[in-house]
Amino acid sequence: MFDLLKKMTQITGVSGNEEEIRNAIIEEIKDKVDEITVDTLGNLIAVKKGKGKKIMVAAHMDEIGIIATFIDENGFIRFSNIGGVSKYNAIGQKVKFNNGTMGVVHYEQKLDDIKNLNLSKMYIDIGAKNKEEALKSVNIGDVACFVGDAVKQGDMIISKALDDRCGCAVVIQAIKDMKDTENEIYFVFTVQEELGLRGAKTAAYQIKPDLAIAVDVTLTGDTPNCHPMEVKCGKGPAIKIKDRSIICHPKVKNLLERAAKKINIPYQFEILEFGGNDSGAIHISAGGVPSGTISIPCRYVHSPAETASLTDIENAAKLLVESLNYVEND
Amino acid sequence: MLLKELTELNGVSGDEREVREFIKTNAKDYSDDIKVDSMGNLICVKKGNNAKHKLMISAHMDEVGFMVTGYGEGGVLKFATVGGIDSRILLGKRLIVGDKKLEGIIGGKPIHLQSATERQNNVNMKNMYIDIGADSKEEAEKLVSIGEYAAFYSNYSNLGKNVIKAKALDDRVGCAILLDILREERYNNFDLYACFTVQEEVGLRGAEVVSYDIDPDIALVIEGTTCSDVLDVEDYEQSTILGEGAALTIMDRGAYSNKKLVEFLYTNGKNNNIPVQYKTTTTGGNDAGKIQTAKGGVVVASISVPCRYIHSPVSLMSKSDFDSCFKLVKMALDEFDKNPELIDSF
Numbered sequence: 048m049f050d051l052l053k054k055m056t057q058i059t060g061v062s063g064n065e066e067e068i069r070n071a072i073i074e075e076i077k078d079k080v081d082e083i084t085v086d087t088l089g090n091l092i093a094v095k096k097g098k099g100k101k102i103m104v105a106a107h108m109d110e111i112g113i114i115a116t117f118i119d120e121n122g123f124i125r126f127s128n129i130g131g132v133s134k135y136n137a138i139g140q141k142v143k144f145n146n147g148t149m150g151v152v153h154y155e156q157k158l159d160d161i162k163n164l165n166l167s168k169m170y171i172d173i174g175a176k177n178k179e180e181a182l183k184s185v186n187i188g189d190v191a192c193f194v195g196d197a198v199k200q201g202d203m204i205i206s207k208a209l210d211d212r213c214g215c216a217v218v219i220q221a222i223k224d225m226k227d228t229e230n231e232i233y234f235v236f237t238v239q240e241e242l243g244l245r246g247a248k249t250a251a252y253q254i255k256p257d258l259a260i261a262v263d264v265t266l267t268g269d270t271p272n273c274h275p276m277e278v279k280c281g282k283g284p285a286i287k288i289k290d291r292s293i294i295c296h297p298k299v300k301n302l303l304e305r306a307a308k309k310i311n312i313p314y315q316f317e318i319l320e321f322g323g324n325d326s327g328a329i330h331i332s333a334g335g336v337p338s339g340t341i342s343i344p345c346r347y348v349h350s351p352a353e354t355a356s357l358t359d360i361e362n363a364a365k366l367l368v369e370s371l372n373y374v375e376n377d
Numbered sequence: 378m379l380l381k382e383l384t385e386l387n388g389v390s391g392d393e394r395e396v397r398e399f400i401k402t403n404a405k406d407y408s409d410d411i412k413v414d415s416m417g418n419l420i421c422v423k424k425g426n427n428a429k430h431k432l433m434i435s436a437h438m439d440e441v442g443f444m445v446t447g448y449g450e451g452g453v454l455k456f457a458t459v460g461g462i463d464s465r466i467l468l469g470k471r472l473i474v475g476d477k478k479l480e481g482i483i484g485g486k487p488i489h490l491q492s493a494t495e496r497q498n499n500v501n502m503k504n505m506y507i508d509i510g511a512d513s514k515e516e517a518e519k520l521v522s523i524g525e526y527a528a529f530y531s532n533y534s535n536l537g538k539n540v541i542k543a544k545a546l547d548d549r550v551g552c553a554i555l556l557d558i559l560r561e562e563r564y565n566n567f568d569l570y571a572c573f574t575v576q577e578e579v580g581l582r583g584a585e586v587v588s589y590d591i592d593p594d595i596a597l598v599i600e601g602t603t604c605s606d607v608l609d610v611e612d613y614e615q616s617t618i619l620g621e622g623a624a625l626t627i628m629d630r631g632a633y634s635n636k637k638l639v640e641f642l643y644t645n646g647k648n649n650n651i652p653v654q655y656k657t658t659t660t661g662g663n664d665a666g667k668i669q670t671a672k673g674g675v676v677v678a679s680i681s682v683p684c685r686y687i688h689s690p691v692s693l694m695s696k697s698d699f700d701s702c703f704k705l706v707k708m709a710l711d712e713f714d715k716n717p718e719l720i721d722s723f
Contacts, residue, residue: 062633063628063633064636086673086674087673087674087675087676088669088674090674114627114628114659116613116657116658116659117612117613117657119612119613125613125657127628127658127659128659129628129633167611167613167614187627187655187657188627188636188639188655239633245669245670246674248670249670249671249672249673249674252672252673253672253673
């Protein structure tokens with residue numbers, strides 16, 4: 048799992064620019080599904096055909112990043128956020144543009160008070176001497192992700208983009224390990240989740256599933272002096288009860304819990320106070336779809352050093368495989 | 378160019394009648410079919426020749442304005458804004474109020490009666506009112522009902538040779554361009570849907586409904602957009618520059634434009650000597666935000682006329698930018714008609 052995660056997290060795929068990660072995922076799954084399509088917005092839809100219930104599984108391919116909006120006379124680049132980029136987390140980080148150009152994010156030194164920090168007072172330094180030189184590497188509209196190597200330490204993985212490449216890895220693993228089932232499963236690797244669950248909405252409309260399960264990260268309540276939350280790294284994949292975008296359908300919550308008990312893996316329940324996920328868009332699309340989410344506990348979400356338990360991720364894949372079968376008997 | 382008439386009509390979000398009727402009158406000889414849907418969106422269709430594709434061009438008819446919410450002592454009207462308006466520009470502005478089209482002004486406590494602390498801050502909008510010259514609450518109640526709209530009162534005029542001042546350039550510029558496109562030669566290889574939407578300023582509401590109905594292959598949203606190339610604004614915050622051409626949105630809060638389509642518009646614009654620029658900020662949003670995620674997803678891009686002092690009674694645009702936007706839209710549609718296989722390539 049670590050090797051798959053390392054591969055997936057290190058590919059650049061900022062919202063709206065998911066081409067590379069989509070191609071990498073196609074390579075991983077192409078011989079293991081019946082049909083692969085890419086829709087108008089760029090969602091990757093892989094189908095394992097069947098006559099039973101239509102189940103949609105969703106994990107988002109996109110990661111947060113930045114977009115270059117202006118190159119100044121001295122070759123420094125002004126930028127805007129793609130998705131929820133924390134201005135404080137961004138200070139001093141390295142970013143990598145799609146063409147490989149590296150840059151450093153910093154803020155204007157004359158900033159009177161760090162409390163007044165704003166993305167508009169920050170810039171990216173690619174070491175160019177002037178605008179002309181900078182334009183050879185970066186143009187308006189070019190997109191960059193944050194740099195954060197994937198590192199394994201004990202049971203933990205530390206990397207950028209665990210949100211939601213670990214969800215993608217879980218789904219890829221489930222495709223590989225899937226048991227025979229009558230159900231028709233749509234494995235959807237969605238786009239632009241970080242911009243507002245946009246890909247999931249249009250994918251669900253096209254598929255019109257009977258049931259949907261999203262796989263995404265969630266926060267944890269196990270770091271010093273943190274906001275209280277029951278979810279902890281290492282205590283197993285979390286079954287989402289609610290977040291800002293969805294109150295998960297009890298049918299899905301119950302099937303996930305039964306599946307977890309059946310295969311005897313640790314699991315926990317999750318309520319996320321702030322934040323949403325693809326099932327938020329899916330459940331109110333296409334006439335309404337009973338939906339829920341398998342969440343992977345993850346610390347420091349939306350930073351270049353997201354941290355999660357590899358065992359949790361492996362167990363999430365096992366849980367997904369079991370629940371795809373389990374629905375058949377319902 | 379019907380821009381003068383269009384900007385002088387009143388159509389605050391939720392009451393776009395006047396604008397819709399004017400556009401209908403001017404579009405009917407150039408459309409095969411005209412329909413008004415349940416929300417008030419106006420859809421003008423110009424069919425192709427057994428065409429397989431649907432192309433949508435859209436602009437919103439509504440402008441930001443006000444609604445009367447109650448009465449104050451002495452015959453004044455209380456009001457709320459409809460759409461986003463900076464309250465600091467309101468004091469002393471002239472309005473046209475209600476169905477009777479009464480003239481009114483926005484008033485507040487005069488400076489010589491403000492305390493020292495009050496003078497430190499702008500007047501709060503809840504302490505402003507519309508004065509229509511009524512003597513009493515009873516008289517005001519007879520003249521204007523709660524729920525009636527008020528729009529800015531501002532005539533279309535020329536500033537110098539190239540600049541126009543008007544209210545509601547956002548988005549009567551889009552409506553004018555759509556009408557000009559409808560008057561052009563018919564296209565063969567796609568059905569053209571010119572959609573004049575309602576209630577964009579209060580949440581892109583008309584667009585959500587109309588795009589579900591039409592489900593186009595490509596949608597071009599024609600807008601008026603922010604332009605802050607003025608004093609004390611850093612160059613990287615200026616968004617667009619007046620006079621530098623049709624502005625292409627790469628990304629805003631509502632939609633990430635289709636990259637290939639934006640590239641196509643920019644490159645072909647340049648190759649055809651049409652001035653184009655990129656919008657360099659990612660704030661704001663427009664109808665593309667709802668159109669893009671309609672049904673199974675739509676290929677979208679926005680082409681905008683830069684407007685200084687947008688959402689005010691005195692927005693300014695450059696005539697050459699207006700021309701550039703029209704030319705860019707026409708160029709794109711001409712290309713799609715010549716090479717219809719392009720339509721599926723984005």
